[in-house]
Amino acid sequence: MPEPMVMLQDHARNFAKLARLHSECVSAKVEAIHSDHAVIFIELNVEMPLRMRAKGVSDSGVKRREEVLVKLPQSYPWVSPRFYLRRSFPRNLPHLYPAPMDEMPVPCIVDGKLDEYFAQFGLLEAGVFSLLNQLVKWLQNAAQGTLISASQGWEPTLRESLDSLLFLNAEHVRENVNRRGGFRLQKATFLRSGSNEDQLLDKAMTFVTCSDEAVPLNSFANSIEAEVLKSKLCRGHTVCIVLWSGKDASGKEFVDDEYASETVTTFSDLKARADRFGCRSHFDTVLAGLERVWELACRSKKVGSEQSYFVCPIPVTVIFCVRRPVRLIGEHNQSSIEILPYTVEFRPSSDSKSLLQHGNDEPVAPCSQLDITNPTLLRNVSGEEDLSPVAFLGAGSVGSKIALHLAKCGVEISAITDNGNLSPHNNARHALIAPAGGLFNKAKCLADEMRMLGQTVEANDIDLREITDAVSAKRILPKRTQFALNTTASLLVREAVDQAQGVTVKLAEGALFAEGNGAYLLCEGDKRNPRVSDLVAEMYAVAPDAVLKQLTDERHGLTEVQIGQGCASLTMRISDAQVSSMSATLSQKFTRWMKEKPANGRINLGLSDPNTLNCHWQELEVDEFTIVPIDGIEGWQLRISARVINIIQGERAKFSDVETGGVLIGVVSARLKSITVVDTLEAPDDSKRSATLFVLGTSGLKESIRARYLESGHTLIDVGTWHTHLSNCGPSDIDRKTAQDIANERPPPSVLLIVAPDNLFAISAKAV
Structure with a gap:
């Protein structure tokens, strides 16, 4: 032996x-x-x-x-x-x-x-x-009788390790099942391995992909074709036959409540299954119809010539939609319809025009059914909720990775906008690989990738800085969009979207800094208040010192990287692993924000230690900003952080019987026509307070303003002053004269905020 x-x-x-x-x-x-x-x-x-x-x-x-x-x-x-x-x-x-x-x-x-x-x-x-x-x-x-329990659900028929596979959108198939019973033909493609003499259940194997598109029965003959790829490998177009039962003799929906293991091997067995599943009449009808359509096609010489007989047997998959007494185990949609597919091969020849060469003895292969990649499947596998559609502004390294993270969780991506092209240096960390040669738009390439995930994405090759009106805004933010994420880290893009008409979706902005060791995600509040521009200013005012130092350090910001002879690109030196790590967390925080839908704004700040790779995140809630029209310069507005309002009200309470005030710290945008206030400086010691007048002192004021400017990384500046009135009266003549004097002294708009007991007044003036 x-x-x-x-x-x-x-x-x-x-x-x-x-x-x-x-x-x-x-x-x-x-x-x-x-x-x-x-x-x-x-x-x-x-x-x-x-x-x-x-x-x-x-x-x-x-x-x-x-x-x-x-x-x-x-x-x-x-x-x-x-x-x-x-x-x-x-x-x-x-x-x-x-x-x-x-x-x-x-x-x-x-x-x-x-x-x-x-x-x-x-x-x-x-x-x-x-x-x-x-x-x-x-x-x-x-x-x-306890292999399964009805309380747990119906155990789908075990179909593991089968050679023939069917890929389809199971949810779409189930949606077409009605109480009347019937059948539906759907377009499909196939891949078949084996010689023409090989049969199913022996050496032949098939892989059928069923689309959602219906095919009329009389178009059957024109819907099938095949071509040889190489020896013993063919591909082509075919159809799938979807069948479902109607009502039983008592008038109730036909339900098959008896379990049966998979034993089908012949067409005769398949007909017996159609009987069992309550759809034999529809099965016979559709089969007779297919034979009739084929015969008519042969007579009309649309098929039947030597060239018209197929280069290989044509696999056709019969899909039974079987109602069970309880929901299926593992079906997230709680469906009680089990999908049972079987593939049979049509072999018409010059000797026999019949579709089934061996009649009832034609081999039939039970199929393993796998879902086509689609958002529902991805949500189920990821354990993610069905979230609202998102539009992406920017498809660079960070944007492409976050977009794919979301798409792979089944989140609908409604649109991607970026007018940049993939270049060879993008291969260092972009989610996509740039093809050699040619110009390939980032948004279009990313949209193509997402279509393989079952997404329907609008790709826009548009300069986001030119989004100014409702028409262009609608393009980058389609009607179904409820959230948008800007990953461009561009001030101009941020402000263009902020001022665009008709933008009602809630926006967020995500970006990396400090060579990828830091990241932020800014999320708007309800009715876009606070908006992203407000949150950026607030971030510079409240960020912890360690984060602010990295955020504003020029050595860790944008650096010039040589990418070709005589040319350069502004980008950060950062590995793909680091971009992926931080982008993955940003995507998680973004989806959490989508789920929670907080009324307030939100600032997420993360900073990792490059030595230990530990990352610490801080989340800050930001209440809505108070918006005050600025009298004296048309179209401008003062936007005041709720935190600043609280500081001012605290000072007002402290000096309740006299007027008091201080300095407003923030940012100014001529493009948005806004002055955004995110901090204050206390009035100098030489300031004067009385019941009718407040005079801001000057002792150490310039030094304090400069120190705050440097502390914020050259971001926050002196944007005006504030003072209280003891009554609800508006600006006095002295206030207006002061506003004019300030306008004549310095070019940027500077505001005077008057805090009355029940009102806020903002005034400014143009230089004369």
């Missing part, structure tokens, strides 16, 4: 010896040793209720003692033993692998891969005993 067979014999004897030690094993005997496997028969005691025990068989057909065939493959113990039940074992039980009726059924005794389960036990004896325990439990549950 060859050495491999000797080893198999030793393993088989050891397995039988171990099996006999199991408390439920009645006998174990080595039956045969072959070149590639050993055969062992074991007899197991199956515990069942006394009533069934007395009969020697359970109500489900499981015997008091069951004989099981065990095969030890030649590669044992690197692979698990295989277990086979008697051929007459009942097939109306779950957790049985697909098998023809004339073959021994195989039970599914573990959740997952059997080999992996067996391999987790380092001690061989422990692995064997564990498998026997699982097998005994399976037989006991089969006897007692």
Whole structure:
């Protein structure tokens, strides 16, 4: 006996010896040793209720003692033993692998891969005993009818490890099922391996992808075609036939509530399944219709010439939509419709115009059904909620990665806008790979990638700085959009979108800084208050010192990187891993904001330690800004942080019987015609307060203003002053004269804020 067979014999004897030690094993005997496997028969005691025990068989057909065939493959113990039940074992039980009726059924005794389960036990004896325990439990549950529980849902028919595959949008198929019953043809493509003589269930395998597009029955002949890719490999167009039942004899929806393992192997078996599933009449109708359409096509010479017969058999997949009594296990949509697909091959020839060459004996292959990549599938796999559509402004390194993170979680991306092109240096960290040569727009390339995820994305090759009116805004923010994320880190883009008419979606802005060790995400509040521009100013006012230092340090900002002879690009030196790490967190924080939909604005600041890679994030809530029209310069407005309002009201309460005031610190934008206030400086010690007048002192004021400017990284400046009135009167003549004097002294708009008991007044003036 060859050495491999000797080893198999030793393993088989050891397995039988171990099996006999199991408390439920009645006998174990080595039956045969072959070149590639050993055969062992074991007899197991199956515990069942006394009533069934007395009969020697359970109500489900499981015997008091069951004989099981065990095969030890030649590669044992690197692979698990295989277990086979008697051929007459009942097939109306779950957790049985697909098998023809004339073959021994195989039970599914573990959740997952059997080999992996067996391999987790380092001690061989422990692995064997564990498998026997699982097998005994399976037989006991089969006897007692507890392999599945209706409270958990309907266990889909086990169709693992089948050679033929069907890819389709299961939810779309289910949506077409109605109470009347019927059928629907849908366009499909196929890939077939095997020679023309090879048949399904033998050497031929098919991979069918079903689209959502319907095909009229009379267009069937024009919907199928094939071409040879290489020897024994063809592809082409075909159809899928979707069938579903209507009502039963009592007028209720037809429901199949009896479990059946997969045993279909012939067209005759397939017709029997159509009977069982309550749609035989529709099955016969559509098959007769296909034969008739084909015959008419042959007569009209649309097919039938030598060139018209196909270069390979045409796989057609029949999809039964079967109503079950309860929802399916694992179906996130709580559907009770199980999808059971089978592929048959049409082989019309010059000898026989019939579509089925072998009639009822034509081989039929049950298919494993896999969902086409689509947002619903991605949401289910990711465990993500169904979130509102998002538009992306910018498709650079950060934007492309966040967009793909969201798309892979099933978030609908409504539009991507970027007028930049992919260049070779983008390959260092962009989510896409730039093709060699040519100009490829970033937004369009990213949209193409997302279409493979089942997305329908509008790609815009537009300069975002030119978004000024409602028409252009609608283009970058389609009607269904509810959120938008700007990842350009461009001040001009931010302000262009802020001032564009008709922008009602909630915007956020995300960017990296400090060579990718820092990141921020700014999220607008309800009714776009605070808006992103407000949040940027607020960020510079409230960011922790460590973050602010990195945010404003010129050494860690944009640097000139040489990317080609005689040319350069403004970008940060940063690895793809670092961009991916920070972008992934930004995408998580962005989706959390979408879910929570807070009324206030939100600032997220993150800073990682390049040595330890630990990242600390801080989240700040920002209340809505108070908006005051500025009298004296048309169209301008003063936007005041709620934090500043609280500071001012605190000072007002402190000096309740006199007028008081201070300096306003913030930013000015001529493009937005706004002055944004995010901080104040206390009035100098030489300031004068009385019941009718406040005079701002000058002692150390310039030094304080400059210090605040430097502290903010050259961002926050003196934008005006504020003072209180004890009554609700507006600006006095003195106030207006002061505003004019200030306007004549310095070019930027400077505001005077008057804080009355019940009102706020803002005034400014033009230089004269």
